Amino acid sequence: MSKLFCINLKIMSVSVMIGALVLFSILPAIAQPLYKAEGNSVDKATLNGWNIYRTEACGSCHQSTGEGNVSNPNLLHSMKNQTKEHFRQMLIEGHGNMYSYSGNKTVVDGINDLYAYLKGRSDGAIPAGDLTELVQPLYKAEGNSVDKATLNGWNIYRTEACGSCHQSTGEGNVSNPNLLHSMKNQTKEHFRQMLIEGHGNMYSYSGNKTVVDGINDLYAYLKGRSDGAIPAGDLTELVQPLYKAEGNSVDKATLNGWNIYRTEACGSCHQSTGEGNVSNPNLLRSMKNLTKDQFRRVLVQGRGIMYSFRGNKTVVYGIDDLYAYLKGRSDGAIPAGDLTEMK
Numbered sequence: 001m002s003k004l005f006c007i008n009l010k011i012m013s014v015s016v017m018i019g020a021l022v023l024f025s026i027l028p029a030i031a032q033p034l035y036k037a038e039g040n041s042v043d044k045a046t047l048n049g050w051n052i053y054r055t056e057a058c059g060s061c062h063q064s065t066g067e068g069n070v071s072n073p074n075l076l077h078s079m080k081n082q083t084k085e086h087f088r089q090m091l092i093e094g095h096g097n098m099y100s101y102s103g104n105k106t107v108v109d110g111i112n113d114l115y116a117y118l119k120g121r122s123d124g125a126i127p128a129g130d131l132t133e134l135v136q137p138l139y140k141a142e143g144n145s146v147d148k149a150t151l152n153g154w155n156i157y158r159t160e161a162c163g164s165c166h167q168s169t170g171e172g173n174v175s176n177p178n179l180l181h182s183m184k185n186q187t188k189e190h191f192r193q194m195l196i197e198g199h200g201n202m203y204s205y206s207g208n209k210t211v212v213d214g215i216n217d218l219y220a221y222l223k224g225r226s227d228g229a230i231p232a233g234d235l236t237e238l239v240q241p242l243y244k245a246e247g248n249s250v251d252k253a254t255l256n257g258w259n260i261y262r263t264e265a266c267g268s269c270h271q272s273t274g275e276g277n278v279s280n281p282n283l284l285r286s287m288k289n290l291t292k293d294q295f296r297r298v299l300v301q302g303r304g305i306m307y308s309f310r311g312n313k314t315v316v317y318g319i320d321d322l323y324a325y326l327k328g329r330s331d332g333a334i335p336a337g338d339l340t341e342m343k
């Protein structure tokens with residue numbers, strides 16, 4: 001009983017994590033973040049940084065927490081302004097009482113990872129003490145949209161007729177097990193073995209390449225079904241967000257949309273903020289309900305006082321980017337005024 005409870009809690013925290021990861025990947029994820037951290041779980045490289053910090057005894061001077069003491073600097077402070085280049089130089093050349101690590105392959109090869117770890121400590125995102133590896137979520141799901149691999153799992157479930165016995169919902173019947181229950185305790189290894197060797201009334205799929213190659217995807221799909229994160233029925237692929245924005249930094253395509261808005265003088269009528277005036281519509285409002293197709297039509301065909309942009313290549317080729325930019329403005333995610341490219 002307590003074991004089951006534990007598993008349930010684990011599943012819950014995984015789905016919370018998935019939510020967090022999905023959000024993160026919508027927001028700042030164009031450049032890879034230096035590290036990923038949630039509680040005391042960190043990505044693999046950062047975990048390696050922590051391991052090097054311990055095994056190479058950086059803590060013998062800087063303390064296990066990195067906070068140092070009268071003779072050794074507090075790395076939590078130092079890292080605030082430390083560039084990677086300076087950090088590397090410090091370790092390779094040594095500095096004052098700190099000897100050079102140029103002959104220590106573990107440290108030299110691990111400089112990026114050490115840097116990530118110490119930056120995370122310094123940012124307050126990584127706690128002192130023991131860390132574990134952050135596991136990738138098995139699947140991403142939002143409503144009936146799932147990541148590509150999981151969508152593939154669903155497709156295999158349908159096309160290979162798993163549902164002819166387990167039902168299309170996975171819930172089975174008197175003769176065939178309810179996979180929503182089975183998957184709660186099914187390891188990937190056991191799942192694989194079951195499909196490859198067959199089991200009781202279920203034949204072996206070892207000769208079915210689609211199933212064999214798709215075992216990971218099937219597993220992700222059925223786990224998501226079993227967790228209650230993926231609904232029965234038709235699924236679609238989780239689409240990339242239209243734009244990414246943080247403060248006044250936006251992704252490259254959206255930045256291009258803003259540039260076109262300015263250089264092609266949309267603002268001469270709709271104002272530089274997009275808010276329009278008595279004679280020209282407020283695009284922040286219009287964009288709430290305009291589909292991409294409707295948007296395209298207005299630009300290509302023109303409407304009323306607004307002339308057609310059909311002959312303007314910059315606008316025609318930039319319609320997607322303009323749409324992303326104006327949607328972001330309309331959503332309140334992108335501020336008026338100058339933008340920069342997200343690094």
Ligand code: HEC
Nearest residue numbers: 056057058060061071072073078090095096097098107114
């Ligand atoms: C023998 C003690 C000692 C060991 C071991 C040691 N350090 Fe240092 N470290 C120091 C001292 C002392 C300084 C300050 C040097 C100076 O500015 O003169 C320093 C400076 C630094 C700085 C620059 C701090 C700043 O304020 O710019 C970094 C980063 C750093 N150490 C990281 C590490 C890492 C990572 C390790 C392990 C691979 C390590 N240190 C091992 C003593 C040590």
Ligand code: HEC
Nearest residue numbers: 160161162164165175176177182194199200201202211218
């Ligand atoms: C011919 C009917 C049939 C088909 C088709 C079928 N299964 Fe099964 N499956 C069964 C039966 C019956 C069992 C129970 C076997 C036993 O334990 O004796 C089972 C067991 C399983 C189990 C283990 C359940 C548990 O409780 O441990 C999994 C997982 C599974 N099937 C997945 C699939 C997938 C995925 C497919 C499609 C690739 C599939 N099955 C196709 C009949 C079928």
Ligand code: HEC
Nearest residue numbers: 264265266269279280281286295298303304305306315322
């Ligand atoms: C000459 C002034 C003018 C220029 C330049 C202009 N527009 Fe317009 N735009 C208008 C007017 C006026 C309308 C309303 C047309 C109507 O419904 O009669 C409009 C309508 C729109 C609509 C549809 C709004 C809705 O509520 O359906 C969009 C979207 C739009 N413009 C975007 C743009 C973009 C993007 C640019 C630059 C590439 C641009 N406009 C350039 C005047 C202009």
